[in-house]
Amino acid sequence: xxxxxxxxxxxxxxxxxxxxVRRWIVxxxxxxxxxxxxYLISIEAITEFLEVNQMNTPxxxxxxxxx
Numbered sequence: 001x002x003x004x005x006x007x008x009x010x011x012x013x014x015x016x017x018x019x020x021v022r023r024w025i026v027x028x029x030x031x032x033x034x035x036x037x038x039y040l041i042s043i044e045a046i047t048e049f050l051e052v053n054q055m056n057t058p059x060x061x062x063x064x065x066x067x
Contacts, residue, residue, distance in 0.1 A: 004033075004040040013046060014055075024049070 005013065010030075011021045022039070024030035029052075031045040049055075 003043050005043070005046070007039050007041070010041045010046060014050075029053070 007018050007021045007025075011018045014021065021030065021041075025032045025039055025041075030041060030049045032039040032041045034040070
């Protein structure tokens with residue numbers, strides 16, 4: 001089953017604000033679905049967003065600090 005995050009959960013994961021996550025969704029930078037009134041973002045969409053925008057994922061960040 002695909003894990004879906006709310007805008008608030010995605011913002012926390014990406015260490016940004018809810019407004020920024022919504023802007024990225026509207027701009028087409030972050031894939032999301034909107035089955036009702038709220039956007040839902042898959043973990044895969046967040047991973048893809050981080051890779052495309054060359055941002056560190058939490059795992060990459062931890063390994064970089066270990067060096």
